[in-house]
Amino acid sequence: MPKLRTTNPDVTYSLTLAALQASADVYQLYFGAGEGAVDPETGAFKIPAKPQAQTRALLLVLVDGGQMLPIYFPHVSLLGSDAISFDPDNLLEFPLKATILAGSDGSLGDIDAFAAVAA
Structure with a gap:
């Protein structure tokens, strides 16, 4: 056997997120x-020759009608993932890849229960 x-x-x-600002x-x-x-x-932004991913916290709030679902990731590695979108009819888009990292407790984050959207 x-x-x-x-x-x-x-x-x-x-x-992947699209930053619009x-x-x-x-x-x-x-x-x-x-x-x-x-x-x-000068106020000029200096683009580095060797990019380093930036670590931040990320909160997503998904809304469906009268309900929302918050998802929290305390450690996310962020870095540009593709070319900047230049569309004259739309906004500039800076695509960012967010890689979810484990926290000190070994978890990736928290998903709360669906909650009612405040009126």
Whole structure:
């Protein structure tokens, strides 16, 4: 009789977000720049030659009619994932890949129960 094995492969969860605001905060996430990327004298944003993913917390609130579902990830690695979208009829879009990281307790985040949307 053949032996059966169960494997538990490593899984990486990620999602792509489209940042629609052209600001130093979005540039920092998209281009992978740390603190101090804005020149204090000129106000110019310095694009780094070697991007570093930025770690932030991420809260998603999914709304369906009169219900919402909050999903919280305390540790997310963010970095630009594709080309900036330049569409004259729409907004600029800075695509960011958010890779969900494990927290100090080993969990990825929290999903609360569906809740009613406040009127």
